Amino acid sequence: MNDLLEKASKAKEAAHDLGIKTTEQKNSALESISQRLTEESEFILEENQKDLNRGKENGFSESLLDRLTLTEERIKDMAQALMNIVSLDDPIDDVLESWERPNGLHIKKVRVPIGVVGMVYEARPNVTVDASSLCLKTGNPVLLRGSSSAIHSNKAIVQVIHRALQETDISPNVVQLLEDTSRETASEMFKLNDYLDVLIPRGSANLIQTVVSNASVPVLETGAGNCHIYIDETADPKMAKEIAVNGKTQRPSVCNSTESFLVNEKWADSYFNEFVEALQENDVELRGDQKSTEYVPSLKQGTEEDWATEYLDFIASVKIVKNVEEAAEHINQYGTKHSEAIISETEENVEAFFKRVDAAALYHNASTRFTDGEEFGFGAEIGISTQKLHARGPMGLPALTSSTYIIRGSGQIK
Amino acid sequence: MNDLLEKASKAKEAAHDLGIKTTEQKNSALESISQRLTEESEFILEENQKDLNRGKENGFSESLLDRLTLTEERIKDMAQALMNIVSLDDPIDDVLESWERPNGLHIKKVRVPIGVVGMVYEARPNVTVDASSLCLKTGNPVLLRGSSSAIHSNKAIVQVIHRALQETDISPNVVQLLEDTSRETASEMFKLNDYLDVLIPRGSANLIQTVVSNASVPVLETGAGNCHIYIDETADPKMAKEIAVNGKTQRPSVCNSTESFLVNEKWADSYFNEFVEALQENDVELRGDQKSTEYVPSLKQGTEEDWATEYLDFIASVKIVKNVEEAAEHINQYGTKHSEAIISETEENVEAFFKRVDAAALYHNASTRFTDGEEFGFGAEIGISTQKLHARGPMGLPALTSSTYIIRGSGQIK
The missing domain is CATH 3.40.605.10 (Aldehyde Dehydrogenase; Chain A, domain 1)
Structure with a gap:
């Protein structure tokens, strides 16, 4: 034998x-x-x-x-x-x-x-x-x-x-x-x-x-985490920056770290510059879509490949979106169904995000970094399942x- | 496409x-x-x-x-x-x-x-x-x-x-x-x-x-059902016969029908003959182990293959066993982890059966035929899972x- x-x-x-x-x-x-x-x-x-x-x-x-x-x-x-x-x-x-x-x-x-x-x-x-x-x-x-x-x-x-x-x-x-x-x-x-x-x-x-x-x-x-944070029109700017920096930089090598930011265009009109600065001050390299480079011309432009990349590093992609529907559609196309967050003060949009996004963990006003057996109070963790059965x-x-x-x-x- | x-x-x-x-x-x-x-x-x-x-x-x-x-x-x-x-x-x-x-x-x-x-x-x-x-x-x-x-x-x-x-x-x-x-x-x-x-x-x-x-x-x-009934030393003889006949003959073509009887030798000493008769009166062909043919010499002797067979027909295998442990061991070896029953008036043996037998449904003093979404009260059934996840x-x-x-x-x- x-x-x-x-x-x-x-x-x-x-x-x-x-x-x-x-x-x-x-x-x-x-x-x-x-x-x-x-x-x-x-x-x-x-x-x-x-x-x-x-x-x-x-x-x-x-x-x-x-x-x-x-x-x-x-x-x-x-x-x-x-x-x-x-x-x-x-x-x-x-x-x-x-x-x-x-x-x-x-x-x-x-x-x-x-x-x-x-x-x-x-x-x-x-x-x-x-x-x-x-x-x-x-x-x-x-x-x-x-x-x-x-x-x-x-x-x-x-x-x-x-x-x-x-x-x-x-x-x-x-x-x-x-x-x-x-x-x-x-x-x-x-x-x-x-x-x-x-x-x-x-x-x-x-x-x-x-x-x-x-x-x-x-x-x-157990699987990869291409996790997103969607910053809605009514997001508290201080909270949005804090959660974004935390999600990306607190421990970039793990699966629940944030890899991509989707920013509502109306919020971006007021806060996108300081948002980009906050991340850059924390050594994050951002790769933006066409539109985000219109807000911040110095921003490096990303490619299609960036949307699907789990960097596990001090790099993140960023995209300007019209609304929660566009954010959800992007996440469902490129995400890995791990952890997805919305920062918003509009309950209706939070509900729409929860209803539309397909992932193991959905967050409102909190960092994606909490998807973890210890943080959930389970005491021990065998892994984080990204399958559905x-x-x-x-x-x-x-x-x-x-x-x-x-x-x-x-x-x-x- | x-x-x-x-x-x-x-x-x-x-x-x-x-x-x-x-x-x-x-x-x-x-x-x-x-x-x-x-x-x-x-x-x-x-x-x-x-x-x-x-x-x-x-x-x-x-x-x-x-x-x-x-x-x-x-x-x-x-x-x-x-x-x-x-x-x-x-x-x-x-x-x-x-x-x-x-x-x-x-x-x-x-x-x-x-x-x-x-x-x-x-x-x-x-x-x-x-x-x-x-x-x-x-x-x-x-x-x-x-x-x-x-x-x-x-x-x-x-x-x-x-x-x-x-x-x-x-x-x-x-x-x-x-x-x-x-x-x-x-x-x-x-x-x-x-x-x-x-x-x-x-x-x-x-x-x-x-x-x-x-x-x-x-x-x-969803899977096959090679389901057993173990008749313990203290089984009520009338109940044992009724459940055996029901499990085997009520609808033999379905996965939760009984395919094999394991009979405690002490119970067999008193009741095996009438048990065999009850099944034969209901047109069941029994295939026994060596020992059961010692009780009823006219009984057809089965082969190793019979223990693993899901007949889905008016046929059943029967084996004389020493105790609940031997019954459980036999079931775990030849069963398909579907539905398994013990007929007994001894709670200790029932507990031992439940602890030792590995199956989706374990019965005490009831027919294996109840493993069914309708019978469980679920209203509808997609199937009967014999897997563990x-x-x-x-x-x-x-x-x-x-x-x-x-x-x-x-x-x-x-």
């Missing part, structure tokens, strides 16, 4: 046993892993160094090496994240609905684990801990497929997780790491419907696209669950 | 406009379709006759011809089904959750349409009306891909739907029928992620498997919806 089938089978076999563990048993296992990570940090750092050395030999970029790097501090953060997950409510066995039928049948819908989760990710070794702990808390075994560049780090972390679990009520088999990181094996994994209940890709748009295009296992898609927007623990109908009768037949 | 892309584009373009229609506008359109179906029944029956003639020429089986056949009566049923959908609550805009964050952001999660639904189905022309009306009620345009054997009937029905919609506030473009029913075009449709938000296959296990294996568009999988078990209107987070602030930045 190859690496993939062996590990997928082990994970599947472990599913039932993990599914019936109590919250206390699962929390105690998470605590053990947290403790052991700190205790064995030296071992993990040694193994991580092997990946870093190979990365340097292979000429990895600074940012890639940074994502690959573990430190005492980062391991401490991972251990702390585990303790946070311990403190969250266990969604399993929650009763979602219950009702009685005229024939006396009593129906209730309860949360259950999904089954085996296939996690496909790139360099960051912290995802190994993150995915394992979120899956463990929700009763799902996980099959991890990290990148070859982080294989030593990932193996070390999984060894530590296994050693921790050996002392608990939970089988180490619930966390499985593919050591074969070839593309062929990944392709095989994406079609392993008999063993895997869901695939969660985490990483670049390219990785996610590869999984979506090739998988027959259902995918929980199962879960949309920030995904907390419930996104890693399914449901079962429990029907109790007294001999009912049809 | 080919047939597929032309119709997929039209459906996608119609999505936004349909999404903002009021419940009244959608209901009024459904009523118009209902009325027009009755009025134009003669035209539909003429076109249906063409499919039937070709089916006979091609030597279709009686049961296939029956599924293809429309009658005045069946058209009346379709028109009535539409009126039932009018009477159901519109799930769109329902507020699922709402809360306030410490920073003053107010978050609410509301139901929205999914987008464009791709419906892939076989002979039955009533699915054309069924799918169109369920999608219309939930604000989703639909791209229909029926089988070539029903193409005249489907075209006629869609023409009637279009003529009805022309007199309403809703664009006829919300219902699109692929006239190109080639396999190549179907394969292309399964990968049309830019246009379709979900695929729903309805029909044979083979059709569903083809869609699941080849689609990159997310699939709402998005929706599991009978799917009512909410299964055709997604959600959006609406966040209202007063200038919050991060």
